[in-house]
Amino acid sequence: MKPLTKIHPTAIISSNAKIGSNVEIGAFCIIYDNVDIGDNTIIGPYCELGVANGISNGEILKIGKNSHIRSHSIFYEASFFDDGLVTGHRVTIREKTLAGKNLQIGTLSDIQGHCDIGNYVRLHSNVHIGQKSKIGNYVWIFPYVVLTNDPHPPSDTLLGVTVKDYAAIATMSVILPGTTIEEGVLIGAHSSVKGRTEPNTVYVGNPAKKACDTSKIKLQDGSEQPAYPWRKHFHRGYPEHIVKEWLKN
Amino acid sequence: MKPLTKIHPTAIISSNAKIGSNVEIGAFCIIYDNVDIGDNTIIGPYCELGVANGISNGEILKIGKNSHIRSHSIFYEASFFDDGLVTGHRVTIREKTLAGKNLQIGTLSDIQGHCDIGNYVRLHSNVHIGQKSKIGNYVWIFPYVVLTNDPHPPSDTLLGVTVKDYAAIATMSVILPGTTIEEGVLIGAHSSVKGRTEPNTVYVGNPAKKACDTSKIKLQDGSEQPAYPWRKHFHRGYPEHIVKEWLKN
């Protein structure tokens, strides 16, 4: 075993799995053959990593270093997560999920696989990411949002959703198949969005309509400053060099 | 133990449970007394089958043969599933669920029991089926759909939803108490449906209104063929003799 790595005696770990240094694996975990866990990563109890799907031929599940996967989470084989992945509890991640640095995935979120996710993306609790979704960098998706993909269900046609950098999709919105959420867009809570959008614009309603430029929304903290682009005032959890860049431009 | 049956040594299996031949039961499972698992069935890790509810007096949970229950799923006693049940992860199935052949239940779906489900029904992820629901054959229900039952909550009145053959209910729709979704109906995403519907008709919106005949919707695969009835073009996972019948009529 690598230095400092601590595996709970009740955990079941394949001898083929590759486990880095200073990794903790909690009680009642199952780690299958084709898993590669980076250094300094914590895996909470009851996690099941590297589930086979009968299709991926044992391609590896790679979890980058400095990650934290919370308890009761399930990851299939054949996915890649760059460093600094952080999850809530009970996330379910299917095969062919390709994700950048420091992805955060909230409790109960369900990523259906076959999707691309950029750097520093935040998915809150109970988010559902359909297959063929493409998510940029610094995107926020809030609870109970669904990115769909079938324009006439059920069918064999999959038209994934695209979400570009800095966009934010509020609670319980449905993004319809093939829709593109442009850079800096804000989708209001409980909206249904279809088709094209314009950057830095607010869409609200079911069906969603253009409401205003995001710059029209003011912070409700007494400052009267604009709430968007959010990167001008909201920095929790981002590295210093990125925040510096945001404040410069 | 029956021939070829493999039970993980960490699983806790009641000696009263009836386990068929060539069954696999994963690590950390709990199988209680009144469970009957058919031949050639796979039960993933961390499943709990036959949970008592204090009401059903030990009536059995019957899982038909050739089934696959994925990890972290919970089934109560006193339900019946015909052959070929397939579930995602973390499904929760309460007592008195009566289901036909080859039911598929997606990850996180929650069936509240006291309901009837036909043959070849597909429930996608995170579907909530209220008590007293009646679901026909070949029905599709997509993520975050809820079938409700209380017309004036909270109360002791339960008016279940009925969904007839070949109907499809898209993502995040709520079907209100006592509603009947007729044969071949399509409910658009994020709709709220109440009352009566007409067969082979599209309903969309909150509240949902009649949009058009389902035959008006064309496939977005370049073929210009009608997308409904879906059974004319979508056949993945159905047995050959059924597909043959669909294509004949």
Next chain:
Amino acid sequence: MKPLTKIHPTAIISSNAKIGSNVEIGAFCIIYDNVDIGDNTIIGPYCELGVANGISNGEILKIGKNSHIRSHSIFYEASFFDDGLVTGHRVTIREKTLAGKNLQIGTLSDIQGHCDIGNYVRLHSNVHIGQKSKIGNYVWIFPYVVLTNDPHPPSDTLLGVTVKDYAAIATMSVILPGTTIEEGVLIGAHSSVKGRTEPNTVYVGNPAKKACDTSKIKLQDGSEQPAYPWRKHFHRGYPEHIVKEWLKN
């Protein structure tokens, strides 16, 4: 060990945890250091109680007596539940949740912590309670309801939702940040509610509008009696002395 207490041999219990008399703890549970479980409580299998969050410095998780926590549930440290807590399966409860007597929390519900909940509150399945929520007594919240808190996400501003006594929020409704749901209000299914409400009033739609007084809604059980206030006819699960009071006034 206290009299009559039964801990499954596979459960992992910290010697620092305080476990009352006649407590049952199921298979594969993990009970951490700072947990205090009252007498006559049942903890189902696969539960994880007292999860540390790195902030709460080991403040205790107190579960009152006569409680029943169903399987696969996760509770963080630093919360308090008065007697008679009942949960479904897979609930996730973060730190600084303060709850009164006989709270019921349905399967998959997710309480984000830093919130106050009164006595005899019922949360159905898959309810999401955001931080800074304040919920009164005898409140009902139905499946897939979300209480939000960020008026311009993402931001550092948290404006919690307030829900007052006897209010009922039906399935798949979103309550927007800072909203107050007044006493006896009924929110119809699939609504989005923002701002102020009037007591004993029905709000429906997205965005929700005032529909009528709750007293206008009749029971659909043939009695022609008003359905609200619900406490005049719905008594399941409430103690006799409370029901007596309800029927008197």
